[in-house]
Amino acid sequence: MSGPVTPGLVIVDKPGGITSHGVVSRVRRLAGTRKVGHAGTLDPMATGVLVLGVDRATRLLGHLMLTEKGYDATIRLGVATNTDDAEGEVTATVPAGHLSEEAIREALAAFVGDIEQVPTAVSAIKVDGKRAYARVRDGEDVQLKARPVTIHELTVHDVARVSASGDNATLEGTHTTDLIDVDVSVRCSSGTYIRAIARDLGAALGVGGHLTALRRTAVGPYTLEHARTIDQLNEHYELLPIADAARAAFPAYELDAEQAQEVRYGRKLALSLDALTAVFAPDGEFLALYEPAGEMARPLAVFTG
Template identity: 75%
Template sequence: MTDGLVVVDKPGGMTSHDVVSRVRRLAGTRKVGHAGTLDPMATGVLVLGVNRATRLLGHLMLTEKRYDATIRLGVATTTDDADGEVLATASTAGLDEATIRAAAAEFVGDLMQVPTAVSAIKVDGKRAYQRVREGEDVELAARPVTVHELVVTDVRVSDSTELDVSVRCSSGTYIRAIARDLGARLGVGGHLTALRRTAVGPYDLGVAHTLDELAENFVLLPIADAARAAFPALDLDEGHATDVRYGRALDLELAGLTAVFAPDGQFLALYEPRDGVARAVAVFTG
């Protein structure tokens, strides 16, 4: 098995770790990791690294993500989604579509967002969701996130009012928290009933495969192709390529984090501009 990325269309009802375990069996290697989790309820794009590509995951420019989601207003839950216990209910009869759309528009831009209590954020070394399961009252600090775009694609006003949204946001943004906060802004509570991640960085559903498809034909995006898709690329001459193999600085101007390649197309390393030269961030030739 070579090194590369696997883009999975995650099914509902599985944890991200479940998907990693399945791909480990399919790939025949323990060296499989993921570039950001999805909740069991959620479906869609989950990017996995195999063998050496696991080292690429932390450097991938996967800061922007896209989601399609359904938010139900009038019901607040312990987890801010449909898997939680109901905390409170309220009538949505007084809401109209214009009011809902106007409130949703307030969640675009640079925001300070309090993550959902059942997130994977660590609190004193333990995941927040583990503390909640153990009966603790977890309060997380607000953190900066950016919602680049939030489009309300449909609103269904009734005794159980729902809206469908498409969101483009920074990594670390919790769509469940948007559902919770939108419900609070409207004074009725809210939670997420469906979530589908449609893209992570340059990888979208168009290149994703279901686990059943991967079981029949294991599609691996080679590490060189993955690096070219996610980073600016620079093809080096043989002299510079030799320097890279030894992790040496390069007298080259780079605009930012860059994937560098040998003359034969081999992916060598990630370099970044620092102190007037290009310096290695991670070398992949060893």
């Protein structure tokens, strides 16, 4: 690409087997700029919605990370791993074939609402300046503190005895009929670890559990319908303009010319807002994000210039 870089979002359907940083690198080449970031990482095993910001739109990403997210996942009961997913080493197996579907659904229902969740030990959370996953990789025993998260909705689609064999989540002497796969959809707050739900469900049922599949279906208003595969982007680089992205993610307020000039100076406005709001110039240009401040509104992030 030549000329000025257009700021906006690129919604990618991340394939499995590639890191989020790997996707960022590819979009940097397509966009013609190194100023590309993502709104929440996905593990290499995971697929689905990865929201990338280009140029000034990278400054939107920190606010997008505060939104709800949606996932489809498969939880395998009967096997625990050291990463809480299928990429880790098996640490324990306990036959789960005796569990009823009713018991599994009842246990999962306990996770809905405001809960305290201990993040997976191989998360990107920093412990004394070092990523937790790096400490685990170095052989350290990492104990993370519980954090408040919200599970808005958890839907169970299927509960099935496993009939396939030969995966990395079985040990010698463990029959596949001892394992159960649970297909779920989750709508949750940012910061929720679906792997931790699998781990904690297995612990609650006394059999261990881990994820065998994870697909992110939504980040805020951006869903798989908006996402494009890497191959599709290679054929036609498609970017959601920053103004459209802001309108999709936040309440919008249309300013008059005088107010727009005040925003360009980074000043407070005599506006009564109920939430973080995207404000626009009379010509439709996205100017800033403003937040309530009593009877006024103050700039949280200004995107002009």
